[in-house]
Amino acid sequence: MIQLIDIRKSFDSQTVLDGLNLEIETGKITVIIGQSGGGKSVLLKHMIGLIRPEQGEVLVEGVDIARLNDRKLNDMRKSFGMLFQGAALFDSMTVGENVAFPLQEHTRLKQKEIDEIVQQKLLQVGLRDVAHKMPSELSGGMRKRVGLARAIALDPKIILFDEPTTGLDPITADAIDRLVVDTQKHTNATCVVISHDIASTFKIAHVVAMLYQGKIIEIGPPDAVKSSQNPAVQQFIQGTAEGPMLDYHLLNI
Numbered sequence: 001m002i003q004l005i006d007i008r009k010s011f012d013s014q015t016v017l018d019g020l021n022l023e024i025e026t027g028k029i030t031v032i033i034g035q036s037g038g039g040k041s042v043l044l045k046h047m048i049g050l051i052r053p054e055q056g057e058v059l060v061e062g063v064d065i066a067r068l069n070d071r072k073l074n075d076m077r078k079s080f081g082m083l084f085q086g087a088a089l090f091d092s093m094t095v096g097e098n099v100a101f102p103l104q105e106h107t108r109l110k111q112k113e114i115d116e117i118v119q120q121k122l123l124q125v126g127l128r129d130v131a132h133k134m135p136s137e138l139s140g141g142m143r144k145r146v147g148l149a150r151a152i153a154l155d156p157k158i159i160l161f162d163e164p165t166t167g168l169d170p171i172t173a174d175a176i177d178r179l180v181v182d183t184q185k186h187t188n189a190t191c192v193v194i195s196h197d198i199a200s201t202f203k204i205a206h207v208v209a210m211l212y213q214g215k216i217i218e219i220g221p222p223d224a225v226k227s228s229q230n231p232a233v234q235q236f237i238q239g240t241a242e243g244p245m246l247d248y249h250l251l252n253i
């Protein structure tokens, strides 16, 4: 479904993705883990063409989206839903308008039909009577739910989630995890989830991939990744400051 081949991306002199290869399986939940600042969001944005690589191919159903013109890219984005890090709702729009946005942009549906879909998607993520509210009136967990409702508004084949549970309490985080799993089951979409929450990762993943130093250094079923021999993978899973990933003596903390 999605294949990244030899992707290289730098910002100024900083190389973020360095010859990265990754294949995302159709109809599964792939969770990408890795350090803060390691390039996870940059990687996800390549999959939907928000960032173009300097080198390499981003194949979505065989089409290299890194080389599509803006019109074709916009067309292709209809098959994607994305929950951005921090939800990224439009603050000046109501919740209902936020969820309706992709439907207004990409379809010719009548307002009444759009309203019905908005209600249905909000219910699907467990929200009732919030369509008229402003995002600023919602809790963090509710904002993520609205972001998810907006992401699934067009019934996308591919859903990208950038840290859906970060910043939430464990119970709300678990509810969002379940929502991700249920949404995937319900829609059979191909899901890519970015996380640095280990508990959440192993709860929801069919496949776990770890990004480190600009490359995917480990990928496979959760159990295989858990028992990886790679010291960086083990350090990340155990969550210890000592190891190859970074030396805590060098941190200014």
Ligand SMILES: Nc1ncnc2c1ncn2[C@@H]1O[C@H](COP(=O)(O)OP(=O)(O)OP(=O)(O)O)[C@@H](O)[C@H]1O
Residues within 6 Å of the ligand: 011, 016, 034, 035, 036, 037, 038, 039, 040, 041, 042, 043, 085, 196
């Ligand atoms: N548009 C941009 N311009 C310049 N530098 C950028 C841009 N986007 C990302 N970066 C840099 O690329 C690196 C990776 O950023 P990215 O947001 O992908 O990290 P991340 O793994 O998602 O981290 P976190 O877990 O904290 O969200 C960072 O050093 C960041 O400063």
Ligand SMILES: [Mg+2]
Residues within 6 Å of the ligand: 040, 041, 042, 085, 162
């Ligand atoms: Mg990020």
